[in-house]
Amino acid sequence: MRLSCPLCGDRDRREFYYKGAALRRPAPDADLDVWHEHVNLRQNPAGPLAELWYHEMGCGSWLTVTRNTVTHEIMEVALASTSGLGGPA
Amino acid sequence: MRFSGWRVLKEGLTGNKGWGPHWRDPQPKREYDVIIIGGGGHGLATAYYLAAEHGITNIAVLERGYLGGGNVGRNTTIVRANYYLPGNSEFYSHSLRLWESLEQELNYNAMMSQRSILNLYHNDGQRDAAVRRGNSIINQGDDAELLDRDAVRKLAPYLNFDNNRFPIQGALMQRRAGTARHDAVAWGFARGADMRGVDLIQNCEVTGIDVEGGKVTGVQTARGPIRAKKVALAAAGRSGQVAAMAGLTLPIESHVLQAFVTEGVKPLIDQVITFAEGHLYISQSDKGGLVFGSYLDFYSSYAARGNLPMVEHTMETCVAMVPAISKARLLRSWGGIMDMTPDGSPIIDHSPIEGLYLNCGWCYGGFKATPGSGNAYAHLIATDRPHGAATKFKLDRFRSGHGLMDEEGTGAQHNLH
Numbered sequence: 223m224r225l226s227c228p229l230c231g232d233r234d235r236r237e238f239y240y241k242g243a244a245l246r247r248p249a250p251d252a253d254l255d256v257w258h259e260h261v262n263l264r265q266n267p268a269g270p271l272a273e274l275w276y277h278e279m280g281c282g283s284w285l286t287v288t289r290n291t292v293t294h295e296i297m298e299v300a301l302a303s304t305s306g307l308g309g310p311a
Numbered sequence: 312m313r314f315s316g317w318r319v320l321k322e323g324l325t326g327n328k329g330w331g332p333h334w335r336d337p338q339p340k341r342e343y344d345v346i347i348i349g350g351g352g353h354g355l356a357t358a359y360y361l362a363a364e365h366g367i368t369n370i371a372v373l374e375r376g377y378l379g380g381g382n383v384g385r386n387t388t389i390v391r392a393n394y395y396l397p398g399n400s401e402f403y404s405h406s407l408r409l410w411e412s413l414e415q416e417l418n419y420n421a422m423m424s425q426r427s428i429l430n431l432y433h434n435d436g437q438r439d440a441a442v443r444r445g446n447s448i449i450n451q452g453d454d455a456e457l458l459d460r461d462a463v464r465k466l467a468p469y470l471n472f473d474n475n476r477f478p479i480q481g482a483l484m485q486r487r488a489g490t491a492r493h494d495a496v497a498w499g500f501a502r503g504a505d506m507r508g509v510d511l512i513q514n515c516e517v518t519g520i521d522v523e524g525g526k527v528t529g530v531q532t533a534r535g536p537i538r539a540k541k542v543a544l545a546a547a548g549r550s551g552q553v554a555a556m557a558g559l560t561l562p563i564e565s566h567v568l569q570a571f572v573t574e575g576v577k578p579l580i581d582q583v584i585t586f587a588e589g590h591l592y593i594s595q596s597d598k599g600g601l602v603f604g605s606y607l608d609f610y611s612s613y614a615a616r617g618n619l620p621m622v623e624h625t626m627e628t629c630v631a632m633v634p635a636i637s638k639a640r641l642l643r644s645w646g647g648i649m650d651m652t653p654d655g656s657p658i659i660d661h662s663p664i665e666g667l668y669l670n671c672g673w674c675y676g677g678f679k680a681t682p683g684s685g686n687a688y689a690h691l692i693a694t695d696r697p698h699g700a701a702t703k704f705k706l707d708r709f710r711s712g713h714g715l716m717d718e719e720g721t722g723a724q725h726n727l728h
Contacts, residue, residue: 266551
């Protein structure tokens with residue numbers, strides 16, 4: 223499996239660390255149920271999934287990757303910094 | 312049909328013409344007391360114990376493919392009770408005791424082999440952890456022994472004792488641990504359940520779960536609707552998708568774990584051995600193949616096959632521990648779909664929907680749990696109270712944070728357990 227890093231180009235899977243589903247981070251004072259959903263609960267789809275990968279052995283960017291969990295096909299890679307996933311500042 | 316030495320001899324002398332199918336192939340009825348979704352090890356064991364211990368026999372086990380075609384046929388067959396944390400410790404202890412009498416109870420040869428497990432340690436910190444874990448296991452009532460380097464060398468002289476980074480200092484040994492024939496475990500439970508009247512229905516994918524007024528009423532399947540008073544999930548890596556049919560979201564991510572088998576070689580590895588460089592476990596099957604595995608591939612997957620970097624890592628680790636294996640040829644490898652929870656421990660609990668029960672989150676330790684899981688789940692379904700050995704496998708521990716059982720202390724990230 224290779225990921226196409228927007229800054230570095232096609233790179234081997236071994237250069238990347240996998241975080242999990244790309245979820246929008248709740249506000250720090252959000253309700254317990256909202257944090258429970260964020261930390262623990264997963265839609266866990268069999269098919270396309272937006273997820274976070276970290277280019278640990280490359281440029282150090284966090285990436286949002288859309289990948290098919292059944293075929294392992296990489297459908298889209300973008301810099302996570304443009305995704306708004308970090309939640310409210 | 313009862314198996315015995317006499318019967319095997321008789322059939323051998325008469326051309327083996329007297330054997331029949333081990334279970335029926337029934338049409339689904341319109342209604343059951345209990346429907347179990349998933350005809351794998353845990354689902355079949357649950358059906359067996361519901362019938363054998365609780366007298367509930369109006370049960371259907373619905374399987375999408377064929378019986379035992381999922382993770383119970385895709386693992387490294389290790390059985391052990393060497394967990395550390397309360398909650399896990401008593402449960403796996405219970406499960407191991409069931410393993411020890413399983414073949415007699417089922418009248419089925421599951422090739423249960425208590426050949427022991429050696430968890431190697433390589434430095435002082437790992438030795439301290441092994442001592443602590445061993446004491447916990449002994450307190451639980453199971454067996455554990457701390458072996459020094461010489462004692463390990465006597466048992467497994469072929470190990471690389473002087474690896475530069477991971478020299479072997481000793482091992483934590485559990486003599487009652489071992490392996491079992493994984494397929495036979497599924498077949499034994501299936502036969503036992505069928506003999507007691509349970510309908511095992513294959514090629515019957517569940518496509519919907521019917522809920523009315525917060526209460527489950529039945530399921531939709533590829534072979535038509537079936538009503539039920541109680542519906543019990545035992546769908547392992549597919550748990551999230553099955554639960555979604557009832558509108559539930561589970562604390563589970565599905566990941567791929569690979570396993571490997573070499574060509575058959577002469578008897579070499581007498582125990583199950585784990586290498587604490589990170590994570591490697593190996594044993595030798597009765598056919599002679601070396602069976603081993605290591606980590607998850609670490610990304611979510613339903614593919615039931617992995618990628619080459621983890622193949623390479625596993626081979627490197629294997630050869631670092633047992634250099635002689637570098638000459639063995641790999642026969643085959645496969646992947647299983649693991650239902651990973653945020654604390655690495657399972658769930659056997661009610662769901663928020665009345666009459667719908669959850670058994671999932673076995674991560675990649677589900678095989679050794681098979682009898683314990685079925686036994687505890689059957690108790691929950693029959694009595695609506697948790698089994699005494701499985702009181703901590705609560706769904707709400709993730710929301711509250713109370714009672715999390717994170718054996719490796721890696722935190723709330725599904726793939727790190």
